Amino acid sequence: APEPEESTDTGAASEETAETERYEGNAEDYKAALLIPGSLGDKSFFDASYQAVGLLEEEYGMDVDYVECGTDASKYYPAYVDLCQGGYDLILTVSSNGDDALIQIAEEYPDQKFISLDGELDDIPSNVYIIAPKNNEMSYLAGAVAALKAQELGDKTIGFVGGMDIPGINEFLVGYIEGAQQIMPDIQVQSSYVGSFTDTAKGKENGLLLYNSGISVVFTAAGQSGIGVLDAAVQTGNYVIGVDSDQAEALKDSQPEMANVVITSAIKNIPENALHIVQKAMDGEVNYGKKEYYGLKEGAVGLAENEFYQKLMSEEDRQTISDLKEKVMNGEVELTETMGLSTEELSEIRDKVRP
């Protein structure tokens, strides 16, 4: 790592929280906007945040504007400027993609309030609030589910298909490994990366390779490419654990055979979080300048415990999972902190369990 610059004082981080006040008008008149630093269709937090827009409009009757900025990071700042000049009471965002632009804009518009619905940031400006999801908690449970299913089927190896070899994805992998080891300490985890979040065909190839090598349960965190893994599971008669949204629920009408192989999904409740935090913002109760972790306990992350879960997991196994969940919520299990994990540390964790 490079040594830090001499003048580290950027003035961004501040201990004191900006004064917050209650919003006095009608909820319908509250003006909020969402900036999406990416493209919709990712089947992950961008799509989830877009659902939040619908939910907010539905629940509170407010009008939420959104801007989809695409993948070019240089476009985020100008979009922020336009929003800040648009007189919004609150600007929402998701993901860490736009962090640099967010810090800069928050300094330039100190009176504007910002909330990130799913982010990671350390030096938080005083007018920004960040919801940091505990991704490792839900993937921990996913790992446990996978291991239980593998145990049931007599397997000693489970699989993981990631979109790309990047930190956001590996966070899932680490939790997954630890969860699986909780059930079966000597379990092996075969991980593979598609190299793209959009190449569904290649996702299918990756899935087929894992299934054909004798693995029966695969956890996929690969955006659209993950659907290819689902297809591979259908084709080979195996199982998948989905990610980000309840995939079985989403597929059960249009692709019932796919829904049938999704044991469960590790989900984030971004829309519900949004509802909750916007209400708090209107009440003037948000701790701007802070980042707060939301996990199983807060109901921000979890497993999809739907009909397929009931069907595909035995009563007993489900009990094991809910006990584990209880333990995590009480802080009885120690999970590796994935933030700040270097590439080497990660490789070590990953390679140790590779068959």
Next chain:
Amino acid sequence: MKEFINLIFSTDFVYSIFRVMTPLLFASMGAVISDIAGTPNIALEGLMLMAAFSGMYFSYLTQSALIGLVMALLTAVLFAGVLAFFTLYYKTNIILGGIALNSLASGGTVFLLYLAAKDKGTSVSLASKTLPNIHIPIIENIPVLGGIVSGHNILTYVSVLAVAFTYYLLKSTDLGFHIRAVGEKKAAAESVGISTTKIQAVALLLSGVMCGFGGAFMSMGYVSWFSRDMLSSRGWIALAAEAMGRQTALGSAAASFLFGVADAVSNAAAAQGLPSDLVKTIPYVATLAGLTIFSVRLYRKQKEV
């Protein structure tokens, strides 16, 4: 490592090569035909993408895979026609036209996907149809061979036919001769009363048909849905295969096959824990190396005389 070797020599793996190379075969045949006619079509990627969308959408609407396939073909041919119209009639530079069409496809399909499925990522919420897999009666039961040759999607077999079609089209039909004549010496064809515009338009439309098949395979065979940018550079790779195959049907097919092998190997290597960033370059490194060796040998040969 041993496991890796076993994997590579498994029937599943060899079977997968055919699956991987199907869209490449179609597109590289499209590239061959249009290139020989002197109108290099670099919009293969875009045409396949549009066909993939159209096949998915119409098979969903009509619940008929056949109609989906037909519409995929029509869509690709229609846009190949747009390219032909602008480049042949209005003299837009064909490369520029190709680039424009690619960007149209990449944005346009997401736009339409959103209108159709209220989703900018995939069409899984639309129950579209797929084309059937074919089990070849007797061969199916032969060990190893049966597992490799039988049970592919119907379009995989069609892609082999497409190679034969392209080969015979160019070798022994009058249309093929006109295409070759126009590509090699336009004025010569013109002077015997052949309409060069018409021939080049037909060549572009034929490459559109090929892309139609390739696109339909992606969304109605390889997988059963459309997803944004699902071609992921396969059109460009087909173009490379065509150049490596020196604009011949058989050469390009061979190059597509090599590429399919390299791609399948890279998938297998990714699952073995090799660095995925580097592993995904295997097909490209293989193509580059292949082309280099090929060119060096050709160069040496030419130099000898």
Next chain:
Amino acid sequence: MNRERSFNILRTATAMLAAILVAFIIIILISDQPVQSILIFLLQPFSSGRYIGNIAETAIPLIFSGLSMAVLFQAGLFNLGGEGVYFMAGIAGSIAAIWLKLPIFIFPLLCLAVGAGTGILVMLVPGVLRAKFNANEMVTSLMMNNICYGVGCYILNNMMRDPTVSTLVSYKYRSAALLPTIIKGTRVHAGILAAILCAVLVYIFLYKTKWGLQVRATGANSKFAKYSGMSVTKVIILVHVIAGAIAGCGGIVECLGLHKRFEWTALPGYGFDGAMIAMLANNNPLGVIGAAAFVAYLRVGADLVNRFADVPTEMISILQTLIILLISAEKFLHKYKQKWIEKDIYIGEVQNEGVH
């Protein structure tokens, strides 16, 4: 010739009008406020200094890539490797910008040099293969794009990744390495001066020096170039070196001008943009500035409609395609041109040759 030039202006204007008309019809179908949307698209980019600044900053990388492609095309080389060069030069230049410690002026210049050097190395692969062994440069350059992407990602992931950020980005650049903003209230950075300087230099190179003449002669007729005593091998390599240096500069300029760290996780797309711009500009380096500004204008307009109206960004790609197709349609309105030209010439008076 003047008549031809004025016709071209007329044709371009008509083409744009036609494209806008078609776009308008499409927008009517999908938008609740079509008039407003189209006005935002067309006029809003000029409505404030900040937006004009957006156009300028968007144009900078486009100018570099357009120039790089124009040089290659002038030599008759169809290389589409700008994409890979941008990515790789961005990575290499970023390494310099993260780990070196230099005073304020020299630092960005050094980073540019590193980017340019990397660009040269990357471009030399297709260049040497073409010059020495006649390997098709379009294929090798397309392959290099993907290889650069993979290798670049590997370096980013294993050497440069900032573990405190949960996305795949590098450590922050040192602030002395960043390109300073040159117009207050916008993000227009010093890169624009470099881009324009580059365009002028390339123009002088192509049209005022003997090497430029050799490049163009090789592009026009390589047998002729050989016959005239030029070394085609040298020209091909020279052109790749220049194109690589320009694209490499473009890559790192974009990183140091608009970003605080390396944050491309996909190929940035400037390679194909460059090919498009070079062709729109007819491979003229000064024309590249105009073509890049025009494309940048379209993109900023698109961003604005996306932000202020209910037209999705993807819709804009349709519009862009239409405009580009129509503008580059040489024979658009051709019939009228012929009539117009004939009307102007009094047959029987004019000499046969040379007088237009």
Next chain:
Amino acid sequence: MSDYILEMNHIAKIYGNGVVANSDVNFNLKKGEIHALVGENGAGKSTLMKILFGMEQPSRGEIVLRGKKTVFSGSKEAIASGIGMVHQHFMLVESFSVAQNIVLGMEPKKGLFINHEEAVRFTREMGEKYNLPVEPEEITKNLPVGLKQKVEILKALARGAEILILDEPTAVLTPQEIDQLFEELEQLKAQGHTIVFISHKIPEIKQICDRITVMRSGRTIDTYLCDEVTEQQISNAIMGCELNTSIERRKKEYGEANIQVANLFYTDKSGVQVLKNISFCVRKGMIFGIAGVQGNGQVELIDILTRRRAVQNGEVRFYGQDISGTDQKGIRGISFGYIPEDRLEQGVAASVSISENMISNNLENQDFQKCGMLDFKKIDEFVDKNIKGYEIRCAGGSQPTGMLSGGNMQKVVVARECEHHPGILIAEQPTRGVDVGAAYIIHKKLVQLCEQGSSVLLVSADLAEILKLSDVLAVMYEGEIVAFFESTEGLNEEKLGLYMLGIERHTPEQIRKAVNWCE
């Protein structure tokens, strides 16, 4: 109803770039005649014929064919109306076989596929019918030009051409081939075909044509009966003024040998020995002519001298220096000039301006440079001087070379190669396809150059030209020098022809003089 099979009245053609190629042309044909169309380069002959063949649309005027007003929107219709055209440049698909070229566009079929046997049979039949024998299965690329020309004519006839347009068919042919062509044309005429014949060579027009139409600057000057005009009159009508094309030669004075070729052998790719023991030398101040029927090794010899082929066996020295290790760039550095046979392929870069074409071989010249950049003031001076000196018809030095007519393009090449006063100049068919006026300018230039002390090696299929210019003359036959003349006095085309066809040859002692003579 007139007695003309074809009338073209008041034809005008303005090209898209504003060039007026035809401004008011009247042209007619009588059935069964051979009609010459002549005029200087760029007069609009090819354009007029392209209009007749439906490849270009006239801006004004009408075409009356067999008494009926006709409009052709494409060559397909013209072909259907019995018009055939052999273009100035070959219109053959080189990778196809002869038969494939002949049947292109009207292929016989068997089911879905082309019937190759039928195509071959048809080609043979046509060849026999019109007495133009060709080998149907030969690949066109491998044919000598004379045969290609035959294929072109056959192609037109096979499509039922009654009116046959030949645009400069003799420009690339040898005298023997021309004689044969004329025989064939006479036969076609006898069979009732009408032929339009375009050429810049006035004697051959006198020899074969019935009537002559002269064009100048896009207009018809007049139509003459061939028997009623002299060659000089035709030449004057073409140029619009009296032109004396005789060339003054000064006293001959030769210096040291600048080009020395000794025991040169060459075997080509297919293993044929195309050069056998060639030895000669060219001295300072001398025009050394090489005559021969095309395909007897001249091309390979020139390729070796201009460094496009390797020296396999033997020795080539320029200014006493062995050049086998140098490339094209290398010999350009030692005062060397070359006028290539095919101007479009090698001679010019069509999209680059005339000025830049004119200095392309001399970029290292410090006169044209200032501070590392090209000095356009000096270059423009140089170019303007040449445009005047060589009477190049153009709008100015900045015009792209591709817009020039062929003859003017040739002048650009000659100006470039001669104006740097090379010590060695190799001129290959320097006046091919060039009008009388331009040919005269080029001839004068070559003579002037050697008077100034250059060594000129002239290879030409035009015997009149070679006899007129050469100081000494060698004849090549089947890769050998079979005759060497120390002076061209008393030589004529017939005599030379005997050596060219291998009927006679000089003694080895006489041939050795080509070398010894230098000592």
